[in-house]
Amino acid sequence: MAKNEPRQHTILITGATDGIGLLLARAYAERGHRILATGRRMIADDMAYFGLPNITYIRADQSDPKQAAQRIATAMYNLGWKQLDLAVLNGATGWTGDPAAETPDEIRKQIDINLTAPILLSQALGPWLFVNGGKLALIGSTAIVKGQGAFATYAATKAGLDGFARSLRSEWQDRAEVMIIHPGPTRTGMHKKVGLNLGAAKAFFMSPKRAAKAIQRAIRKGDGKRFVTRGYGWGSIFASAKEGQL
Amino acid sequence: MRALITGAAHGLGRALTEELLEQGHEVLAVDRDTEPLDDLAVKSRGACSVQLVDLANPNSLERMLVGLWEQKFDLVILNAGISASGKFEDIPSAAYAKLIAVNLQAPLVLASGLVRRGAMNNKSKIVFISSLSHAVGYPGASVYAATKDAIATYAKSVRKPFRKHGVGVLTVFPGPIQTDHADRYAPPGAKASRRMEPEVLAKLILKASTGKTSELYPGLTAYFGKLYGRFAPQMATKSMRKAIYEKLEDPVY
Ligand SMILES: NC(=O)c1ccc[n+]([C@@H]2O[C@H](COP(=O)([O-])OP(=O)(O)OC[C@H]3O[C@@H](n4cnc5c(N)ncnc54)[C@H](OP(=O)(O)O)[C@@H]3O)[C@@H](O)[C@H]2O)c1
Numbered sequence: 001m002a003k004n005e006p007r008q009h010t011i012l013i014t015g016a017t018d019g020i021g022l023l024l025a026r027a028y029a030e031r032g033h034r035i036l037a038t039g040r041r042m043i044a045d046d047m048a049y050f051g052l053p054n055i056t057y058i059r060a061d062q063s064d065p066k067q068a069a070q071r072i073a074t075a076m077y078n079l080g081w082k083q084l085d086l087a088v089l090n091g092a093t094g095w096t097g098d099p100a101a102e103t104p105d106e107i108r109k110q111i112d113i114n115l116t117a118p119i120l121l122s123q124a125l126g127p128w129l130f131v132n133g134g135k136l137a138l139i140g141s142t143a144i145v146k147g148q149g150a151f152a153t154y155a156a157t158k159a160g161l162d163g164f165a166r167s168l169r170s171e172w173q174d175r176a177e178v179m180i181i182h183p184g185p186t187r188t189g190m191h192k193k194v195g196l197n198l199g200a201a202k203a204f205f206m207s208p209k210r211a212a213k214a215i216q217r218a219i220r221k222g223d224g225k226r227f228v229t230r231g232y233g234w235g236s237i238f239a240s241a242k243e244g245q246l
Numbered sequence: 247m248r249a250l251i252t253g254a255a256h257g258l259g260r261a262l263t264e265e266l267l268e269q270g271h272e273v274l275a276v277d278r279d280t281e282p283l284d285d286l287a288v289k290s291r292g293a294c295s296v297q298l299v300d301l302a303n304p305n306s307l308e309r310m311l312v313g314l315w316e317q318k319f320d321l322v323i324l325n326a327g328i329s330a331s332g333k334f335e336d337i338p339s340a341a342y343a344k345l346i347a348v349n350l351q352a353p354l355v356l357a358s359g360l361v362r363r364g365a366m367n368n369k370s371k372i373v374f375i376s377s378l379s380h381a382v383g384y385p386g387a388s389v390y391a392a393t394k395d396a397i398a399t400y401a402k403s404v405r406k407p408f409r410k411h412g413v414g415v416l417t418v419f420p421g422p423i424q425t426d427h428a429d430r431y432a433p434p435g436a437k438a439s440r441r442m443e444p445e446v447l448a449k450l451i452l453k454a455s456t457g458k459t460s461e462l463y464p465g466l467t468a469y470f471g472k473l474y475g476r477f478a479p480q481m482a483t484k485s486m487r488k489a490i491y492e493k494l495e496d497p498v499y
Contacts, residue, residue, distance in 0.1 A: 065343070066339055066343070069339070098407050098410075099357075099358050099361075099403065099404045099407050099408070100358055100361040100362045100407065100408065100411055101358075101362060102354075102358050104304065104307070104308060104355045104359065107351060107354045107355055107358065108304070108351055108355075111346060111350060111351055111354075115346065115350075115392065115396065116342070116343060116346050119342055119346075119389055119392065120339045120342065120343075122334075123334065123335055123339060123342075126334075126335050144399050146402065147399050147400075147401075147402030147403035147404075147405070148403050149403055149404070149405075149406045149407045150407075151403070152354075152400055152403035152404050152407070153354060153400065155399050155400070155402075155403045156350070156354065156396040156397070156399050156400035156403065157396060158399075159395045159396050159398065159399030159400075160350065160392040160393060160395055160396030161392065162395055163379070163380070163383070163384075163388075163391040163392045163393075163394065163395025163396070164388050164389060164391065164392035164395075166383045166391070166479075166483060167379075167383050167384045167385045167386075167387070167388035167391045167392075167483070168334055168385075168388045169483075170383060170385035170483050170484070170486075170487045170491065171333060171334050171385045171386070171388060171487075171491060172334075224480075
């Protein structure tokens with residue numbers, strides 16, 4: 001297939017200002033691709049923040065899903081992109097505690113950012129992805145497997161992405177490659193942001209670097225659904241891509 | 247026993263309400279369209295009270311929660327649900343926002359709100375209605391499928407924490423039901439006879455809600471659908487594609 005030939009690809013990464021998303025943006029940029037990175041922060045100087053010239057950042061706060069999708073579509077248009085080769089919808093947030101204490105606002109916020117925004121964005125990206133059979137990779141979480149008492153709504157939003165991806169993969173089978181990737185616990189700043197101190201448990205978490213590498217491998221392979229566990233992380237150590245590859 | 251049913255005016259919600267009243271229980275029946283419930287309210291001589299709530303509207307939802315503060319329930323069935331069927335790209339984003347608000351946001355806000363406010367009696371139960379799509383996928387209604395998967399995992403997640411508050415959780419995964427909902431969203435030519443009667447399903451759900459079951463796949467279609475989805479997930483989704491997606495005509499939302 002032509003799309004596996006090394007060349008400069010156009011790649012969108014949401015939630016690219018921190019954690020796994022930031023590592024993905026840098027890794028793809030280092031291989032020569034053109035990256036549109038999005039997040040909720042204001043960034044004054046893209047070059048200073050990302051350290052690479054081929055990453056363009058725009059602010060697109062997913063807590064307003066419709067506006068975020070519009071801003072991203074506008075940015076791709078302004079960049080003159082005619083097609084999108086890969087979209088990694090990674091931006092997400094969480095809340096932790098007794099689900100009975102979770103307020104309506106917390107519930108709504110997580111659903112908007114983690115589920116509605118990627119859904120509306122997928123819809124906006126369709127026409128760009130269809131041009132050359134691009135890949136749409138949604139980032140879930142292994143929390144969906146057994147559910148998570150302390151992250152009930154977060155786990156629900158990620159399960160929503162799983163159900164969405166499964167059905168959309170079938171709907172778009174001849175036009176774009178939809179996949180869902182579920183990372184296991186990873187040592188990013190995400191837990192601290194939601195007020196969770198991991199303590200010793202951190203030792204059992206994947207390093208963000210390893211998780212990002214494993215996610216890239218899963219995207220190259222194009223499995224419909226992939227759990228990025230520690231085992232898969234180890235297995236991805238030598239799975240390096242060359243210049244111009246995804 | 248006192249029960250709360252959302253989406254009580256039609257279909258499964260109506261059947262649940264009627265069955266509960268028949269069994270001599272009290273029901274607070276909630277819907278955005280309460281007129282069809284008026285006859286039940288009169289006939290039940292006060293056992294059935296009716297409340298107008300638009301679950302798509304956060305303010306309406308919050309008003310309801312605040313108004314419930316002095317009531318206690320033994321059974322809450324979060325039954326209200328809508329769909330949007332058609333090719334993913336053919337449905338306007340506003341319809342998706344509403345779908346997610348009604349099918350996902352509302353049940354989560356209600357469940358956690360009821361438990362937090364102490365509106366659930368000890369040894370009470372909350373019932374979430376997911377869908378057989380959880381097992382087999384649903385090309386042609388991918389955002390509906392998203393909401394139903396999300397509900398299933400939420401229910402799984404809160405089972406333990408809610409138990410600490412004396413509240414049990416049951417999740418139901420119904421296959422096609424013989425209701426207006428199914429008529430509205432099913433592709434043309436789909437066989438109505440294969441769908442389960444809402445009265446039959448209502449009885450199965452109420453029976454399960456009194457027991458220890460945490461997940462109910464009601465009837466043979468749901469049972470075999472679950473097995474099919476578990477052992478051959480990709481084939482199951484392919485079958486759904488053939489049965490639904492490839493027969494879609496105009497989107498319905
Ligand atoms: N870490 C884990 O253990 C773990 C496990 C399973 C799955 N995941 C998933 O992996 C993905 C990456 O997580 P991570 O660990 O790398 O977390 P992270 O370091 O917190 O990164 C999340 C990214 O999403 C952005 N974001 C948050 N809210 C946003 C909003 N309203 N609009 C736009 N962007 C927003 C963040 O921006 P800010 O920098 O401004 O916060 C950040 O760039 C997420 O989808 C997460 O759910 C993580």
